[in-house]
Amino acid sequence: MRYVLGISGLYHDSAAALLGDGRILAAVQEERLSRRKNDARFPERAIGSCLVQAGIGPGDLEAVAFYEKPIQKFSRTLEVFLGWAPRGGRAFARVLPEWLGGRLDLRGRIRSVLPGLRAGCPILFTTHHEAHAASAFLPSPFDDAAILTVDGVGEWATTAIARGSGAAIEPIEEIHFPHSLGLLYSAFTAYCGFRVNSGEYKLMGLAPYGEPCWVDTLLDEVISLEADGSFRLNLAFFDPLADDHLTNERFHERFGGPPRRPDEPIQSRHLDLARSIQAVTERAMLGLARRAHERTGARRLCLAGGVALNCVANGRLLREGPFEDLWIQPAAGDAGAALGAALAAWHGPLGRGGLAGPRIPSPSDAMGGGFLGPAETDDEVEAGLARWKAVWERLDPEALRERVVQALLDGKVVGWVQGRMEFGPRALGHRSILGDPRRPDMQSRMNLQVKFRESFRPFAPAVLAERCGEFFDLGTGSPYMLLVAPIAGSQRIAVEREAEGLDRLRQVRSTLPAVTHVDGSARVQTVDEARNPGFHALIRRFEERSGCPVLINTSFNVRGEPVVATADDAYRCFINSRIDVLAVGPCFLERDRQPHDAVNPGFEAVPD
Numbered sequence: 260m261r262y263v264l265g266i267s268g269l270y271h272d273s274a275a276a277l278l279g280d281g282r283i284l285a286a287v288q289e290e291r292l293s294r295r296k297n298d299a300r301f302p303e304r305a306i307g308s309c310l311v312q313a314g315i316g317p318g319d320l321e322a323v324a325f326y327e328k329p330i331q332k333f334s335r336t337l338e339v340f341l342g343w344a345p346r347g348g349r350a351f352a353r354v355l356p357e358w359l360g361g362r363l364d365l366r367g368r369i370r371s372v373l374p375g376l377r378a379g380c381p382i383l384f385t386t387h388h389e390a391h392a393a394s395a396f397l398p399s400p401f402d403d404a405a406i407l408t409v410d411g412v413g414e415w416a417t418t419a420i421a422r423g424s425g426a427a428i429e430p431i432e433e434i435h436f437p438h439s440l441g442l443l444y445s446a447f448t449a450y451c452g453f454r455v456n457s458g459e460y461k462l463m464g465l466a467p468y469g470e471p472c473w474v475d476t477l478l479d480e481v482i483s484l485e486a487d488g489s490f491r492l493n494l495a496f497f498d499p500l501a502d503d504h505l506t507n508e509r510f511h512e513r514f515g516g517p518p519r520r521p522d523e524p525i526q527s528r529h530l531d532l533a534r535s536i537q538a539v540t541e542r543a544m545l546g547l548a549r550r551a552h553e554r555t556g557a558r559r560l561c562l563a564g565g566v567a568l569n570c571v572a573n574g575r576l577l578r579e580g581p582f583e584d585l586w587i588q589p590a591a592g593d594a595g596a597a598l599g600a601a602l603a604a605w606h607g608p609l610g611r612g613g614l615a616g617p618r619i620p621s622p623s624d625a626m627g628g629g630f631l632g633p634a635e636t637d638d639e640v641e642a643g644l645a646r647w648k649a650v651w652e653r654l655d656p657e658a659l660r661e662r663v664v665q666a667l668l669d670g671k672v673v674g675w676v677q678g679r680m681e682f683g684p685r686a687l688g689h690r691s692i693l694g695d696p697r698r699p700d701m702q703s704r705m706n707l708q709v710k711f712r713e714s715f716r717p718f719a720p721a722v723l724a725e726r727c728g729e730f731f732d733l734g735t736g737s738p739y740m741l742l743v744a745p746i747a748g749s750q751r752i753a754v755e756r757e758a759e760g761l762d763r764l765r766q767v768r769s770t771l772p773a774v775t776h777v778d779g780s781a782r783v784q785t786v787d788e789a790r791n792p793g794f795h796a797l798i799r800r801f802e803e804r805s806g807c808p809v810l811i812n813t814s815f816n817v818r819g820e821p822v823v824a825t826a827d828d829a830y831r832c833f834i835n836s837r838i839d840v841l842a843v844g845p846c847f848l849e850r851d852r853q854p855h856d857a858v859n860p861g862f863e864a865v866p867d
Contacts, residue, residue, distance in 0.1 A: 260279045262279050263321055263605050265278070265390075265598055265600040265601025266301075266324070267302070267325075267595075267596045268299065268301050270593060271592075272592050274305055274597040275305035275308070275309045275597055276597045283625055283626065283627060286309070286590070286632065287302075288302075288590075288821075289304055291632065296820060296821050303372050306373070312633055317374060321380070323383070324604035326593070326596035327384065327385075339437075365382075365384075366382045383600075383604050387410075387413020387596065389430070391563040391591075394588045394599030395588045395599075396423035397423070397603075397606055397618065398621075399423075399561050399586040401620060402424070403557055404423050405559070406422065406423050406428065406551075407560060407561070408421075409564045411439055412441070416435055417436055418433065419434075420554055431554050437497070440566055441564070443482060446504070447533070448462045449518060450504060450518045452523065456565075459565070462536070466530075466534045466537035466571070467534065469530030469533055474538050477536065487550055496510040504518045514532060530761075537571065540569060541569075544566070544572045545576065552580075561585070563591045567587050577742060590629075626739075628687065628738065629687050639825075640846055643826035644830055650852045653846055663675070667695050667810070670701075673693045673694070674838045674841040674843070675689075675797075676689070676690055676815065676826065676843040677843075678793060680824055685739060686822055689793075690824070691794075692709060692710075692812075692814070693811060694718075695810070696771040696773040696774045696810060697771060697772070697805075698773055701718075702714075702717070708837040710813065712817075715764055720782075720811065721810050721811075722785060722786065722809045724736055727783065729750075730771065731747055736785045736787070737783045737785045743780050743781065744783050745780050751769050754768060774809070815832065834853055
């Protein structure tokens with residue numbers, strides 16, 4: 260077998276991915292193993308995990324591919340800093356040692372962490388958006404598609420349109436820094452008091468509580484959306500050297516004051532700004548999709564880049580866009596670009612002619628349901644629990660499902676850790692916290708007492724794929740939780756008098772109140788037996804007992820921590836939160852049976 264390793268890192272969400280004869284064998288984010296959220300360091304642990312999963316060493320690699328071209332990125336960084344002299348020059352002097360310390364000599368860095376790599380093994384570099392495009396199209400089920408990649412910035416590109424056909428990817432056009440839809444959304448994320456590169460989900464979740472009263476201001480003064488789908492930012496509102504918020508005094512004056520500190524209350528203007536920038540982002544994405552359709556003539560669209568994780572915009576693209584179908588890379592951010600770099604090296608867009616034969620798309624996709632990370636054996640699970648002096652029962656799969664379903668019916672919150680870990684930001688039923696979506700109090704309870712996060716954050720429904728149409732207006736599968744769809748009319752409950760702002764959270768709007776957002780929508784995960792058999796069996800058993808084929812599914816972590824990877828991680832999170840039951844591997848644990856000295860006194864939820 261011929262192996263190719265892909266790497267992303269040194270900005271945020273570092274990761275590694277491994278191909279064997281072109282098939283995706285493993286993909287892991289560094290944060291899951293280092294336990295440092297959004298870990299940007301060189302992904303040594305993730306690289307090691309991929310090699311261990313495949314049972315190979317560095318000497319077995321045919322090629323290594325990195326997701327960016329460091330010289331081009333250094334050139335852009337230098338130009339931006341020096342363009343803001345003298346302040347930019349001082350800022351550049353602070354980051355220069357980091358570049359000289361390894362970012363510019365990535366070949367040397369890669370060889371140092373892969374001892375035994377063959378002397379002739381090529382170390383290749385794709386551009387940032389080439390890696391995103393490869394991650395979007397090459398694992399997709401399409402043999403021909405338009406490709407749209409949208410994020411903050413790579414080397415220079417912030418947005419790119421390409422066309423994929425067979426195994427070839429043809430670049431068509433780009434938008435360059437500083438004009439960036441991703442950076443614009445991140446600027447509002449920071450301005451509303453959330454952390455860039457992790458808080459964008461919060462801004463999207465906050466949006467339905469506000470009114471789009473700033474849309475005209477944004478379109479008149481901040482961003483110009485052109486008829487051809489392109490856009491330009493008014494740079495007078497931004498400060499590219501302000502890493503903590505990206506905005507300047509003119510921005511703050513125009514939108515009502517300084518950036519909100521994370522410990523300050525959310526005001527009505529923050530709700531309205533979230534709604535407005537979300538609306539503008541959706542409009543921009545629809546314009547870009549129309550441009551991609553016009554330039555390619557393709558009937559299908561593939562998406563990647565951080566903005567492709569905006570599942571509300573994705574839902575509108577599916578319903579209103581010019582394409583018949585779309586496929587979104589589940590690890591659409593920089594982590595997924597590690598996979599894209601490996602796929603680009605294998606299939607040949609890097610200019611080497613590639614290592615592969617013809618690409619034959621999978622009828623579903625090539626992502627294996629997203630379950631590409633490591634898994635522990637049953638004995639490893641028990642050893643991890645034993646270190647905590649935990650109390651558990653070892654059950655067969657059917658008995659485990661029965662006990663978990665009974666706990667859910669009793670209104671308990673369940674931690675569920677089974678099989679290989681997910682790749683990407685979403686927990687899809689292998690590293691999940693589960694609950695009964697019919698209970699109106701479950702959303703606030705899980706947010707405040709389990710996840711230690713803001714009460715407005717929405718939860719996703721995991722629904723049996725074959726029953727989806729009865730509960731959601733979604734005409735396609737959504738196995739990776741990347742599409743928002745309206746709740747089906749038959750499941751809606753009319754609200755007599757609409758509340759205002761965050762008070763809307765307490766109003767029941769459907770038969771599934773814990774997963775219904777205030778605008779009557781939900782971020783849907785469809786669960787099919789072929790891709791996700793264990794989770795499908797659990798939901799099916801819950802349906803048999805309750806008549807409801809839907810569960811709350813949220814990632815198994817608390818605020819400020821990465822999703823759990825191991826039984827050790829899961830138990831620590833379980834015992835230090837208000838999760839009632841833990842099912843990890845074959846082991847079933849109840850909170851009230853655990854020893855008091857298992858609690859880790861050093862644990863606390865880290866603000867994010």
